[in-house]
Amino acid sequence: MTVLADVERAVRTAAPHALVEAVRGVLEAAYGATSVQLHLVDYGLTVLQPVGGGIPAGRPDEALSLNNTPEGRAFGSQEPSEREVRHKDAVDHHLPVTVRGERLGILTVRLPADRSTAATTEELTQVAELLGHEILVAERDTDLYRRARRVNRLTLAAEMQWELLPARACAAQEYALGAQLEPAYAIHGDNFDWSADAETLTLAVTNGMGEGIQASLLTNLAVNALRNARRAGIGIADQAALADQALYEQHRGASHVSTLLLRFELATGQVEAVDAGSPQLWRQRGKNVERVELEAQLPLGMFEESDYVAQTFQVEPGDRLLFVSDGVYAAVSPRGELYGDRALSRAINSTSLLPAPMVPRAVLRELAEHRDAESLDDALVLCLDWFGRKDDGTSGDMHPYGGPGALDS
DSSP states (O other), rough: HHHHHHHHHHHHHGGGGHHHHHEEEEEEHHHHOEEEEEEEEOSSSSSEEESSOOOOTOOOOOEESSSSHHHHHHHTTTTTTEEETTTTTEEEEEEEEEEEEEOOOOOOOOEEEEOOOHHHHHHHHHHHHHHHHHHHHHTTTTHHHHHTTTTTTHHHHHHHHHHHHSSSEEOOEEEEEEEEEEEETOOSEEEEEEEEEESSSEEEEESSSSSSSHHHHHHHHHHHHHOOOOOOTTHHHHHHHHHHHHHHHHHHTOOOOEEEEEETTTTEEEEEEEEEESOOOEEEEEEEEEEOOBBOOOBTTSSSHHHHHHOEOOOOOEEEEEEHHHHHOBBBOOTOOOOHHHHHHHHHHHHTOOOOOHHHHHHHHHHHHHTTTTOOEEEEEEEEEEEOTTTTTSSSOTTTOSSSSOOOO
C-alpha cells in the first residue's frame, strides 16, 4: 500500500493539469514504469482520447477505438488487462478509470516483465481508481480533461447541456445507471438528472421544446428549478409544481418542458412517478419487454398553477427500466417509417446482457441505423438496472450480467 499512499500524496499536491505527470513520477520510481498514459472516453462514447504526454515508443498520439483495441476492450469489460510487448520484455497494463460506476477512461502503464505481478496489477487498479476521483475534483480548475474528451467542437447549446449533467453513469448496492445523449456534440433540449441519499433515488428525464440555444436555456431553467425544489426536501409532485411555476413565470406558457420524474425507495422498490410530457418509460422483466403506462399530465410551464399528482408502481430485483425521449421512439427513417414500439422493444431485448452504462450507447447505435443520417433531433436513453435491497441492507438479486461492468461491450 506504500505505492498507493505515495500516488495519493502526489496527485493531491499536484497542479490540476498535472495529475498524469504526478502518477507517472511515482510509478517510474516504484516499478520502473517506462510509460504512463491516460485516455478518456469522448462525449460520443466512440473513442478513447489521449491526455498529455507519455506515449510509448511506436504508439502515435491519437484516439483509440473502443471496439478493436486492447484499451477499448478493457474499457468495455471494466476489468484490468495485460498485453506483452517488445519481445515479451515489457507488459502494458490497461486499467479502467472509473468512479462510482462512471466510466472515464483507461490508464495504461508499461512495466518491465519481471515487475508485472498479480500484486502489482491490484495496486495499479487502485491507482487508476484514485486518479479518476482526482480528475473529477481537478475539473473544477482546469479544462484539460474536458478538452481531451472532444473529437469535435461542442455547440454552445451542447456545452451547456453537458455541464448540467450529473454524470453518465452511477452505481450503488441497489441499482446501476447509465445514460447517453445524441447527437453528443450538438444536443440542445434533452437532459437527465439524478440524485440519491441513504433511502431514495430521484430521477428526471427532461426535454425542452425548441432548438439550439433556446431549448438549452429552457432545459437549464427546468432542471435547476427541479433541483432547487428537490434540495428543499419536498415530494416529486411539488417539485414538478414549483418547476412549472418557474417556467410559466418566465415564459407565460409560450415555452414548456416535458419531464418524467421518479422517486425510488431503495429499501422497498416502491416508485412514485410524475409523467409531465413526452419521455417514455419501458420495463424489461425477465424476457418480457413492455411500456410502463403512466397517467399523462401537463408539461411544465404550459399553464399557470398546474397541479401534479404522483402515482406509484413497484420495481423488482432484476428489473431493467429504460427511459427514452421522443427523439428515440418517434424517429423516422429516410422513407418516413416510424422507429416505434416494436423496434424499440427489439433494441431493448438485444442489449439485455450489457451492463447498464453500455446500454444507451448500444440502443442509440441501433437507432442511428434506422433514422435519417442527417437528422439532428435530440435522442436520450437512460437505463436503470434494479438490484434491490435485502432485509439485512445488502443488495438483492443481481441482473443476469452479474452487476455493473461485468461484460465486455
